[in-house]
Amino acid sequence: MSPLRWDVLLTGFVLSLPVIALGLRGDLTAEETMNRVLWCLGAGWAAVAVLRFASAPRGPVAAQRPGPARPGDPRDPSVDAQSSP
Numbered sequence: 001m002s003p004l005r006w007d008v009l010l011t012g013f014v015l016s017l018p019v020i021a022l023g024l025r026g027d028l029t030a031e032e033t034m035n036r037v038l039w040c041l042g043a044g045w046a047a048v049a050v051l052r053f054a055s056a057p058r059g060p061v062a063a064q065r066p067g068p069a070r071p072g073d074p075r076d077p078s079v080d081a082q083s084s085p
Contacts, residue, residue: 005048012037012044 016037023033 008041008045008048010044011048012041015044015047016040 019028019033019036019040022028023030028036
């Protein structure tokens with residue numbers, strides 16, 4: 001999954017809003033703000049990856065094939081064919 005998808009960028013931007021606000025207020029330097037914004041982009045990528053994994057439909061379940069029927073087994077279709085007149 002690309003880190004430049006629109007949902008990843010949007011999530012990273014939403015997560016970085018408090019960091020940007022702290023940078024604009026002067027509590028963080030420009031270097032600290034940019035480092036933390038990059039971490040927010042990584043956190044956005046991880047959050048979207050987890051949500052996409054959790055919401056993906058499961059693949060088809062392989063049907064279990066019945067094993068070979070034993071002679072006289074009621075599941076064996078050849079037994080019905082032999083017993084019919």
